[in-house]
Amino acid sequence: MAPIARTAPAMSDETVDLKAEFAAAGLGDDLDQLDRDLVGLAPVKARIREIAALLLVDRVRQRLGLVTEAPTLHMSFTGNPGTGKTTVALRMAGILHKLGYLRKGHLVSVTRDDLVGQYIGHTAPKTRDVLKRAMGGVLFIDEAYYLYRPENERDYGQEAIEILLQIMENQRDDLVVILAGYGAPMDRFFASNPGFRSRIAHHIDFPDFGDDELLAIGEIMVGQLNYRLSPAARDALADYIALRKAQPLFANARSIRNALDRARLRQASRLFASPTPVASADLSVIEAIDIRASRVFMTQA
Numbered sequence: 001m002a003p004i005a006r007t008a009p010a011m012s013d014e015t016v017d018l019k020a021e022f023a024a025a026g027l028g029d030d031l032d033q034l035d036r037d038l039v040g041l042a043p044v045k046a047r048i049r050e051i052a053a054l055l056l057v058d059r060v061r062q063r064l065g066l067v068t069e070a071p072t073l074h075m076s077f078t079g080n081p082g083t084g085k086t087t088v089a090l091r092m093a094g095i096l097h098k099l100g101y102l103r104k105g106h107l108v109s110v111t112r113d114d115l116v117g118q119y120i121g122h123t124a125p126k127t128r129d130v131l132k133r134a135m136g137g138v139l140f141i142d143e144a145y146y147l148y149r150p151e152n153e154r155d156y157g158q159e160a161i162e163i164l165l166q167i168m169e170n171q172r173d174d175l176v177v178i179l180a181g182y183g184a185p186m187d188r189f190f191a192s193n194p195g196f197r198s199r200i201a202h203h204i205d206f207p208d209f210g211d212d213e214l215l216a217i218g219e220i221m222v223g224q225l226n227y228r229l230s231p232a233a234r235d236a237l238a239d240y241i242a243l244r245k246a247q248p249l250f251a252n253a254r255s256i257r258n259a260l261d262r263a264r265l266r267q268a269s270r271l272f273a274s275p276t277p278v279a280s281a282d283l284s285v286i287e288a289i290d291i292r293a294s295r296v297f298m299t300q301a
């Protein structure tokens with residue numbers, strides 16, 4: 001980030017071209033790409049645009065000497081597994097970098113085990129090492145509530161929490177922390193840890209995807225790998241989604257990615273078993289049978 005020049009407060013008749021500021025930051029492309037690449041998530045995308053606008057205005061206000069404090073940018077992302085929290089955090093890191101709020105704009109994704117040691121004296125160095133790696137970027141703590149174990153009085157998680165809280169306060173101009181996880185346990189976590197709640201500026205809720213959105217996500221994923229679904233395979237994937245959703249451990253877009261990985265395995269085995277040479281075009285086509293061979297269809301009553 002170019003250092004913000006501190007000038008005297010603006011004269012009241014000065015004008016500021018916010019559109020030009022927006023264009024100069026190169027943000028339009030990032031936000032449009034976010035809209036294009038990510039299916040659904042309308043409320044999430046709207047919140048990101050709001051935050052970007054707020055920060056842009058804030059940046060201009062800082063330049064004009066109207067604010068002197070760096071804003072708090074720590075966030076919480078709540079939602080079920082596979083609803084795009086990590087993906088959006090990565091985009092957010094890029095946006096904050098473009099806006100000049102992060103030096104590097106990288107993302108370090110961790111869970112409790114990366115921060116908390118098993119023996120006395122291990123937690124502080126572990127947490128500090130992660131923080132060092134994350135400086136200048138975003139530290140994404142998945143299932144953040146596991147840091148806090150109220151049932152265990154001597155839990156080392158408390159030590160990690162204290163270091164995190166301190167850094168979130170003192171180094172907030174060089175690190176953005178995103179706490180992620182399911183909605184209900186996150187609420188309980190914030191209720192027991194008001195220190196975290198007060199340091200979080202933006203809460204973003206990630207809704208579950210609808211069936212059509214999951215199908216569209218599946219098609220995007222297949223396309224990114226240079227495959228395509230035959231029309232019958234597309235129907236099979238729609239049936240798969242309806243069945244899989246009702247089964248345990250459904251993880252939204254992540255379940256679709258896993259299903260497609262397995263479909264590619266089956267496609268490869270099918271082609272490999274062919275007694276005759278296969279057309280090179282067939283190497284890129286997932287057929288219905290590659291999807292319908294899933295166990296998900298076998299557990300049907």
Ligand SMILES: Nc1ncnc2c1ncn2[C@@H]1O[C@H](COP(=O)(O)OP(=O)(O)OP(=O)(O)O)[C@@H](O)[C@H]1O
Pocket residue numbers: 037038039040041079080081082083084085086087088142217220251253254257
């Ligand atoms: N809106 C979307 N459009 C297209 N692909 C998506 C979308 N959301 C997620 N994905 C894809 O789904 C997969 C899972 O997403 P991601 O890891 O971001 O979810 P998550 O909420 O962080 O999940 P978890 O908490 O379980 O780790 C990724 O491969 C990602 O690329």
